[in-house]
Amino acid sequence: MAQIYISLGSNINREHYVKQGLLSLAKVFELPFEQLTLSSLFESKAVGFDGAAFYNMVIGIKCTQNVEEVASMLRAIEFSHGRDHNAKKFSPRSLDLDLLLFDDLIINEPAQLPRDEIIKNAFVLWPLSQVAPELTHPIVKQTYRDLWQGYNKTSQQLSIVANCW
Template identity: 50%
Template sequence: MERIFISLGSNIDAERHIRNGLNDLARAFEGVRISEVFESEAVGFDGDNFLNLVAEAYTDLPVPEVVSKLKAIETAHGRVRGAKKFAPRTLDLDLLLYGSLCCTTPVELPRPEIFHNDFVLWPLAQLWPEGRLPGRPETLAELWQHHDKHQKLWPVSFHWPE
């Protein structure tokens, strides 16, 4: 089984969509565990605040099937395909890591957002502090410690599963 990490985000009825998305992830993958949930301001557009977190899970599925499942879960929660990149989201699921795999198709892994978005790196480092990204000597905790924290982000109370 491969260990995978998935980022989740929503700013439309966010708590409901995040909770339901996690329930769907738990049906699709094994051993789902989550970071704290963080609230952050919208990036790249004016909009409601986002809830973000990272989930860890395990799967035997190959990357294309994992990506397909994530897209199906997004669609089931009202995600509109072809919408602007920086726009409100009912549910955004991104595969961040798939074991130690590095690839560019069907998605780029490790996902570049890990290095750029506080709302991805902080929960990932929290969930797997001793983890190392392929080809990087520092741990995720060290990456977060030295990261230029430029986005407003704060933990919020969230319990899953209920």
């Protein structure tokens, strides 16, 4: 079984799409909801464009699928929840699911792993440090807890919101 971590984000009807994203992940990975490892839910300003604030979190899942299957499953979930097939990188999202880690794979296709956003964005690193604090980043060779502790927290403002699931 592989250990994967997925970031989930939404800035359109956020509570609805976070709930639906979580339910869809449990369904496609054929897991009881309780077997998803969930970070806190965070609110952050949009990065790279002017838009509504995002809800973000990270989910840990043990799965039997390969990386290509997981990437395809995540895209299918996004599209089934209104994601525009031609959406620009920096634009509003009903549901954004990004594969962050797949075991300790270092690859660029079908997804960049580990995803470079992990060490660049607080809305990815902080929740990942909650669900995998002792896990070591396969490239920078530091734990996610240490990476979060060393992160410049003034660069992106982020707050924990009440869990909505």
